[in-house]
Amino acid sequence: MEKALWYLFTATRGGYNRVRIVRTLSDRPMNANRLAEELDVSYKTVRHHLDMLAEHDVVEAGEADYAKLYFLTDRFERYRDTFEDIAGQVEE
Amino acid sequence: MQAQIQLAALLAGVNLVCLLALTAVWARNYRRFRTTLVLGLLAFAVAMLVENALALYFFFTMQSLYSGDPHVQQAVLVLRALQLVAVGTLTYATLK
Numbered sequence: 001m002e003k004a005l006w007y008l009f010t011a012t013r014g015g016y017n018r019v020r021i022v023r024t025l026s027d028r029p030m031n032a033n034r035l036a037e038e039l040d041v042s043y044k045t046v047r048h049h050l051d052m053l054a055e056h057d058v059v060e061a062g063e064a065d066y067a068k069l070y071f072l073t074d075r076f077e078r079y080r081d082t083f084e085d086i087a088g089q090v091e092e
Numbered sequence: 093m094q095a096q097i098q099l100a101a102l103l104a105g106v107n108l109v110c111l112l113a114l115t116a117v118w119a120r121n122y123r124r125f126r127t128t129l130v131l132g133l134l135a136f137a138v139a140m141l142v143e144n145a146l147a148l149y150f151f152f153t154m155q156s157l158y159s160g161d162p163h164v165q166q167a168v169l170v171l172r173a174l175q176l177v178a179v180g181t182l183t184y185a186t187l188k
């Protein structure tokens with residue numbers, strides 16, 4: 001999981017936006033549409049990032065059929081320190 | 093130029109394009125994340141970029157070096173093709 005987090009967030013083109021998504025979801029769960037508004041990124045981009053994050057078990061979608069809320073997984077929370085290490089490296 | 097060396101030069105060109113994309117992504121990420129991992133990736137991409145540029149230069153300027161032996165040409169082509177697989181896969185995973 002640690003390696004996956006480093007890859008997802010620092011080594012790829014969309015890494016920075018994925019950090020922003022995780023930070024936003026840490027405050028509260030949100031659906032893709034709200035995330036796109038909040039981060040000022042296109043809906044399609046947010047969808048792609050959410051799919052990548054879900055594939056790596058960082059986020060999961062709630063039950064709803066429509067406007068699904070996304071949550072951080074328990075597994076991710078166990079690696080919260082690694083994420084904070086990575087996000088802490090971001091030069092604002 | 094011999095066909096095999098021509099093809100090898102073409103593959104080196106494609107490698108160059110991939111490596112330019114990787115260098116751009118990792119340079120931008122390094123400005124954002126000051127991590128050793130990204131610095132390592134960046135150094136890797138730049139070194140490979142220079143390697144491929146040099147290879148292209150040799151293909152065009154030292155044809156006589158390759159013209160003699162078809163086995164050498166074949167080996168050079170195979171090496172370029174393998175590098176394309178490596179660099180291409182990495183580019184795909186990085187741009188996702």
